[in-house]
Amino acid sequence: MFNVKKAFALLASGVILCSGAQVFAADKEEKKMETEQEKISYALGYNIGQNLKRDYEVDLDMFFKGITESHEGKSSLSEEEMQQTMMTFQNKMKEKQMAQMKESAEANKEAGEAFLKENKGKDGIVTLESGLQYKVITQGDGEKPQLTDTVKCHYKGTTIDGNEFDSSYKRGEPASFKVNGVIKGWTEALQLMTVGSKWMLYIPSDLAYGDRGAGRSIAPGSTLIFEVELLGIE
Template sequence: MYRFLSTLITLCLLPIIVNAAEGLETLQQKASYSFGVDFAKRLKQQGIDLDVSALTRGITDAASGNALALEEGEMAQAKAEYTQQLRAQLMQQQQELAAKNLEAGKQFLADNAKKEGVVALDSGLQYKIIKSGDGPSPKPEDTVTTHYRGTLIDGREFDSSHKRGQPASFPVKGVIKGWTQALLMMKVGDKWELYVPPELAYGDQQRGEVIEPNSTLVFEIELLEIK
């Protein structure tokens, strides 16, 4: 977070356009405004709530060479304490989100297990056969080539080899546990839909912007080849 806030120094070297509706004529003015927009968006995305008036004052004072309202030690202490506060808030939010996702995933899997064609394993993994192939099954040491699509239980997509325009190859043991379990049971030519609980996916870790802590994941996998 310190590294992110330190980017403010770069902004301080540029003219500050207070009124966004006026004075954006030169390239420098437009770039300055754009840096401000980017900075504010990143703060908002990270859940950082700053006093805009005080932030603008700090930028103006530093850029104009005015006397600073706080001593260096005071600023360092304020940043450290506020950063600690933000981290505590973020941790609390992540814990609440993880608990919510865990409960939603359990309910989804309980309902899903009752659907026709869905097989529920003791490990917690569930799958449904969409298409059956007649090829061999991979071994743990093999590398496989697949086409796949991954979504959350609400249907939001987070990955797709189809959208990238080419299949993906990876070691059978180099993927999440749910995938490894399924691949060892599949045959070349099979297409399955997997329902993967968090303990067989990414657990309580956030992965990117879409996969939240304790997310249950849904995958459609087609096993194309064993290398």
């Protein structure tokens, strides 16, 4: 099994940190990557470098000193100092992430509100008191599901800029779930639909995933659009 600690050691042992605008090099000529071990070492170093560049301004001298001393089994900081330093770092990164999420959510909510305001005036759009908007594509003649029912649906979800993040159609089979087990916008809409209906739903962020978003595909504060086909009540 590949040992990450050894990989870090390989990364550190073959380089010398030079000052000023100089580059890292074991000799004057750039070493070619020939073995799998060398390529893995380079890939690890490159990925670490990308993450550090994106997330934190690192003192490279101290960074490589830390790698070297870890490999040699010694440390310039006590265990207590190390733990306290890392705790402080993690708290700062968490604060930074929270600030970024808040900024993203505010911008996305503003864009969503503008979209819904414009969408409200389009033909066939119904706006409910909650802020949920829908448009009937096909009106079914079946029953309406209740809050505790399990329903079977086909659906497709996109953001307001058209990026698709989920589709039961592409998976080739409908989804089954509790009416009260989904986002608020869906729960409200499903109880108004009849079996056999197909609706377009336009869901503001507070009835969707709110300021937390959902994974990489749904950013904080996103207004979402769904095409929903209610196939049956189970």
